[in-house]
Amino acid sequence: MTISKEKRNLAIAGGLIGIIAIVLVLLGNPKNMGFCIACFIRDIAGGIKLQTAAPVRYVRPEIIGLVLGSFIISLVTKEFNARGGSSPMLRFCIGVMVMIGCLAFLGCPFRMVLRLSAGDLNALIGMLGFAAGIGCGSFFLAKGFSLGRSHRQAPLEGAAISAVNVILLLLVLVAPALFAFSESGPGSMHAPIIISLCAGLVVGVLAQRTRMCMAGGFRDIYLLKDATLITGFIALFIFALIMNLATGNFKLGFASQPVAHSAHIWNFLGMFVCGLGCTMLGGCPLRQLILAGEGNSDSAITVLGLLTGAAISHNFGLAGGADSVVDGVYKVGGIGTNGKVAVIACIVILLAIACVKSFAKKKED
Amino acid sequence: MELDCRGLSCPEPVIRTKRAIADKPESIDVLVDQRAPLENVSRFLKAMKYNVAVEELDGEWKIKATK
DSSP states (O other), rough: OOHHHHHHHHHHHHHHHHHHHHHHHHHHTTTTOOSOOOHHHHHHHHHTSSSOOTSSSOOOOHHHHHHHHHHHHHHHOOOOOEEEEESHHHHHHHHHHHHHHHHHHHSOOHHHHHHHHHHHTHHHHHOOOOOOOHHHHHHHTTTOOOOOEEEEEOHHHHHHHHHHHHHHHHHHOOOOGSSSSSSSSGGGGGOHHHHHHHHHHHHHHHHHHHHHHHHHHOOOOOHHHHHHHHTHHHHHHOOOOOOOHHOOOOBSSSSOOOTOOOOOHHHHHHHHHHHHHHHTTTTTTHHHHHHHHHHHHHHHHHHHHHHHHHHHHHHHHSSOOOEEEEEEEEOBOOOOHHHHHHHHHHHHHHHHHHHHHHHSGGTTT | EEETTTTTOOTTHHHHHHHHHTOOOOOOEEEEOSSHHHHHHHHHHHTOOOOEEEEETTEEEEEEEEE
């Protein structure tokens, strides 16, 4: 059996990203959160005062690095391609809902793999929901779901999100007092800024070159019987697992996992929302950041949707709370009533959009 | 047969290609204007035992597949 060049590159990139993620934890990032696109965008929403949850406020340089890494390498390889206009408002709304789903679970698909590699079995429940959501989205794709065609745009439109990230980085460096930073909790835990930024840049380059996507891996297996994209996902898991075993961070079980809850049904449904939404968007939150850096303004709008979704999740009490020990008693976390209503509403709305754009789209095309 | 997948983002070009070759045509041309669909559609057609050649023209590509 021969391994294709694409699979080999994805395996190498996935392995490197897994190692980088664990190193970031060793250097200060929260446990099982070397990289988490949802958590880090949520922290940025707190850092720029869009949400005020005290423990989760920091301008994560990893996110800035991911966008700029993709932007720089796409300029170098002449793949920068300013385009957009494929249902931007719907993409924004789907981005909001994907974030609500991720924060109900407490992590994006990237962190789901990292949590799994550290023995957190709650992430396995999340992965079942993620796979089910992608299966549901794939059904609609097979029925003709489409958010419509994008068109070429002016280079400035495509580069705008990268410019915003450069400005954000400069402001954090020269005027940090403008921003809010957590004094305790996950937001206060971070690797040195230069290392976080470099890690983001490297992962941005690797993800841009290999088209790595956590949602695409499952989707391509369902729709095309093609295991190319999932190779990156598997390599990431294996290398992070080895690193976690080597550094003593592996702990198998459901209880007392770092920044995680064991409310199984909401772990499942949160990631179901994420899987369905990501399939409708054409890629996971990591992929949206990379595409945004490449000049795709639809993905840039989606990233703004993710940012807004993070602010909504925390300002309206939708996000999950981790399991905790209170007075010696283990207390299962999860999401409150607002969060439960929001997750169910997201599923209903996503299904409604999917139905309309699958079955009523022929008139538009 | 020619299939216009310009402006469509992944995975739509591959799904439309899959649908278009359901009747096993001897040849098909697929137009794309982004790198990811170029790679994905080419990979899919090769997996479906087509010979694949690519023509580039002004930031767009024509994937020419023949049995």
